[in-house]
Ligand code: NZQ
């Protein structure tokens with residue numbers, strides 16, 4: 438096991454009817470900017486609940502944060518934060534609203550061009566305190582210090598991490614997810630699956646406990662997501678899927694393990710160039726990354742075939758790894774997800790060229806062994 442340090446400062450408030458607790462968590466002397474997306478919170482009643490709970494607080498609003506939140510939009514909020522002396526940000530909505538809010542929090546305190554936080558990894562030295570009421574189980578953003586931001590003018594989608602943007606608290610009421618369109622529910626299930634796998638499916642460094650946590654999450658996710666799709670108002674199934682999503686990317690499960698993230702890196706480019714949803718892009722890329730890198734990931738993929746898919750442990754590892762790849766594709770398809778670029782009208786040769794050239798420009802190599810070169814990204818996408 439590798440050395441690690443861990444501190445997760447976010448307070449989690451989980452369960453039915455918990456939104457009203459927001460009032461106790463934010464001091465009354467704070468001037469709050471409540472951020473949200475395109476209006477789902479107005480339709481499903483979450484907006485009303487939050488506003489009622491905060492009736493004795495000072496609250497301004499900033500709506501319209503898009504899925505794959507845009508730098509251009511977020512900079513408008515930064516102006517408001519500065520002009521109105523906002524000293525607390527409350528994100529109400531999905532991972533995009535929360536990621537956008539993390540960026541607003543950091544950019545409002547940043548000296549210089551805030552885009553460099555993303556383009557150059559410029560150091561964040563401070564941020565406005567933030568918290569969230571998260572309504573979509575997917576990103577784990579509610580318990581991590583990361584955010585992914587897109588820039589319209591350059592078709593870029595880049596991530597940043599900073600301990601200054603950990604949410605102070607996150608309220609997770611699974612009932613808020615009853616209103617999710619099935620497509621977004623599926624996106625979240627796939628995102629959670631792939632987060633867990635990018636932390637699990639690498640090479641062995643003797644982490645049996647972490648492996649069992651991650652495989653346990655996958656088994657739970659597969660069972661509970663079936664129930665959610667059959668009955669979207671099954672509270673327990675919604676709660677279990679949400680907790681899978683939060684734990685899927687709070688980095689607790691993979692402490693001391695080796696991580697990959699190449700599927701996410703390639704997926705982000707598919708979103709940046711072609712506007713695919715995050716969850717759509719991942720389902721296309723993951724199986725092929727595994728196929729290409731089967732030898733590097735053999736032990737873990739084989740273990741998963743036995744532990745999750747019930748395969749015979751005495752089969753050759755090579756065969757077991759193929760079983761995991763095949764069963765994973767079947768799982769994505771069982772969710773009604775299309776998993777080929779052509780299913781979305783994307784020309785794979787064009788995508789392979791554009792994206793591999795971009796990685797070449799950035800001198801980026803991907804994968805847990807840093808051996809996925811831009812040329813291999815080209816090959817991966819030509820098979821997607
Ligand atoms: O914008 P509104 O109207 O709120 O509608 C949203 C949006 O259209 C809707 N929605 C959210 N909650 C709902 C709801 N509709 C009905 N009922 C609800 N309860 O769903 C749509 C998608 O929302 P979005 O926030 O974009 O989805 P998600 O939470 O999947 O976030 C995706 C973004 O997170 C990034 C992705 O790249 C993408 O930009 N990620 C963030 C990570 C992180 N911070 O650690 C890691 C991830 O790997 C990921 O990259």
Ligand code: ZN
Nearest residue numbers: 576628632715
């Ligand atoms: Zn993701």
